[in-house]
Every structure is written in C-alpha cells, then in structure tokens.
Amino acid sequence: xxxxxxNPRYLITVTGKKLTVTCSQNMNHEYMSWYRQxxxxxxxxxxxxxxxxxxxxxxxxxxxxxxxxxxxxxPLILESPSPNQTxxxxxxxxSGYGYTFGSGTRLTVV
Amino acid sequence: xxxxxxxxxxxxxxxGDSAVIKCTYSDSASNYFPWYKQELGKRPQLIIDIRSNxxxxxxQRIAVTLNKTAKHFSLHITETQPEDSAVYFCAxxxxxxxxxxxxxxxxxxxxxx
Numbered sequence: 001x002x003x004x005x006x007n008p009r010y011l012i013t014v015t016g017k018k019l020t021v022t023c024s025q026n027m028n029h030e031y032m033s034w035y036r037q038x039x040x041x042x043x044x045x046x047x048x049x050x051x052x053x054x055x056x057x058x059x060x061x062x063x064x065x066x067x068x069x070x071x072x073x074x075p076l077i078l079e080s081p082s083p084n085q086t087x088x089x090x091x092x093x094x095s096g097y098g099y100t101f102g103s104g105t106r107l108t109v110v
Numbered sequence: 111x112x113x114x115x116x117x118x119x120x121x122x123x124x125x126g127d128s129a130v131i132k133c134t135y136s137d138s139a140s141n142y143f144p145w146y147k148q149e150l151g152k153r154p155q156l157i158i159d160i161r162s163n164x165x166x167x168x169x170q171r172i173a174v175t176l177n178k179t180a181k182h183f184s185l186h187i188t189e190t191q192p193e194d195s196a197v198y199f200c201a202x203x204x205x206x207x208x209x210x211x212x213x214x215x216x217x218x219x220x221x222x223x
Contacts, residue, residue, distance in 0.1 A: 033210065042116075042215035043154070043199060058210065059111075090153060098144050099211060101153040 002027045006091050006102035013081055013109055021076045021105045023091030031094040032074040033058070034066065036087040037104075043090070049074055081109040112137045114202050116214025124222055129190050131217045133200035134182040142203040143176060143183045144211070149196045157198075158185070190221045 004025045013019055025032065033048035035058075045058030049068040063085055065077040074093075078085060086109050092099040113136040123129050135143075144159035160167045160174045160183065167174050171190075176183040187194055197218050201211040 035213075040119075040215065043213040045210060045212075048210055097142060098156040098159055099146075099154075101155070103153050 002100070004091055004093050004100050004102040006089075006105050008105060009103060010106050011108070013107070015082055015109055016080050019078050019081060019107075021078075021089060021091075021107070023074045023076065023102055024072050025074075025091075025093040025100070026072065027093060027095065027100065028071065029093035029095050029100075030071065031096070032068065033092045033094075033099070034064070034074070034076050035090045035092065036060065037090060038087050046076070046089075081107075083109050085109050112140060112202055112204050112212040114200060114212050114214045116200050116217055118217060119215065120218045120220070122220045122222065123190050125190060125192060127190055127221075129187045129194070129219055129221075131185045131198055131200070131219070132182060133184070133202075133214050134180075135202040135212075136181070137202070137204050138178075138181060140202040140204050143174070144201050144203075145174060145185050146199040146201065146213075147196045148199065148216075154199060187219075190219075192221050192223055195219055195221045 007022045030051050034046040035043040044060045046064050047066040049055045089105045091102040116133045141162040146154035147157045148154040160176050171188045173186040197216045199216045200214040203211050
C-alpha cells in the first residue's frame with residue numbers, strides 16, 4: 001500500500017531533550033516536506049526537500065533540523081525542544097502535484 | 111512568496127444544503143490549486159484539484175471553480191451530508207514540478223442532520 005509513515009504518533013517530552021520524528025514513504029517520491037498544524041494557523045511548512053541531500057527552509061524553520069540521506073526517509077529533528085513547539089506535525093510527500101500526508105505526530109513539550 | 115486567504119473560517123449548514131468555501135491567492139504565477147479534507151484526528155486528504163488551464167472541475171457532489179483574473183478559487187459541495195463535516199484546506203502552488211504548496215488556514219464545515 002502506498003503510504004507515508006510517521007513515528008511516533010504521540011510524544012510527550014521535556015524542554016531541551018533532543019528528539020527525532022521519523023518519516024518514510026514507499027512511493028519513490030522525490031519531494032518531501034514537514035508541516036506543523038496549530039489551531040487557527042492552518043498548515044505551516046517547516047522544511048522541504050526536493051531530492052536526496054537537497055533541503056530548504058519553509059516558513060517556520062527555527063528550532064528544527066532535517067536531513068535527506070535517502071530518498072524514502074526525511075526525519076525531523078528538534079535539537080532542544082521548547083513548549084512553543086507543542087503542535088501536530090505532518091510529513092508529506094509528492095510526485096509533483098498533490099501531497100500524500102502521514103498520519104501525524106502530536107508532540108507535547110513540557 | 112505566495113499568500114492564500116480562506117473564508118469563512120467556520121461554516122454551518124443543514125443536511126442537503128450547499129456549502130461554498132472561497133480562497134484567494136496572491137501570486138499570479140500559481141498554477142495548481144488542490145483542496146484537502148481533514149476529518150477530526152486524521153490526516154489531510156486530497157479531495158479535488160484544479161490546474162490553471164481549467165476553469166471548473168467536478169467530481170460527484172464536489173466542484174471547484176477557478177478565476178485566474180481575480181485570483182480566487184472556490185470549493186462547492188452540493189447536497190451536504192453529515193459525513194462532509196470536517197476541516198477543509200485550500201492550497202496554491204507556484205511554478206511547476208516540486209514547488210511548495212501554500213495552504214489557507216482552513217474552514218471548519220459542520221453539517222447538521
């Protein structure tokens with residue numbers, strides 16, 4: 001089944017403790033992206049990647065890192081999470097038009 | 111960069127009524143306009159899209175119209191049903207290939223039986 005897989009689905013962590021949210025797609029898509037969703041603000045792009053080893057900042061990249069060492073994987077790294085990064089995160093991939101989203105990761109930073 | 115405005119933020123209708131959600135975009139170079147539906151607790155899913163060389167597209171009870179001159183596009187849902195209740199996002203994409211989608215802030219549609 002074609003899909004984008006994110007893990008974990010839920011995560012509660014403490015301020016400053018490094019964490020990684022994984023994202024993997026099995027559709028051979030070149031484009032992958034991370035979004036965060038907050039009430040009233042919609043979906044805001046954090047980072048995106050157009051191919052292996054090619055990443056670029058979106059609208060809200062501060063406090064996040066990404067890497068794209070393989071085509072299928074695009075992890076999101078929070079080196080020192082803060083409470084304002086509490087949010088619902090979505091990974092997405094695309095073959096050029098519509099996005100396929102992962103199931104989401106609900107992150108709470110206390 | 112692109113800016114997408116979406117209205118209304120909430121919309122309540124009775125079952126069987128029509129619902130219309132409107133979006134405007136800022137960049138005249140945008141050429142692809144998808145709509146996503148997000149049910150409570152789930153991921154956004156593509157429901158319909160339109161490209162800039164087409165003025166209207168229909169899929170059963172859902173239609174999208176595009177006015178390039180005015181830079182706005184709309185989602186029309188006819189004969190609404192309770193299962194249409196969800197948050198709907200419009201989006202616009204500049205350029206081609208793997209350009210980024212810019213999303214509107216979403217419309218919460220509530221269909222009452």
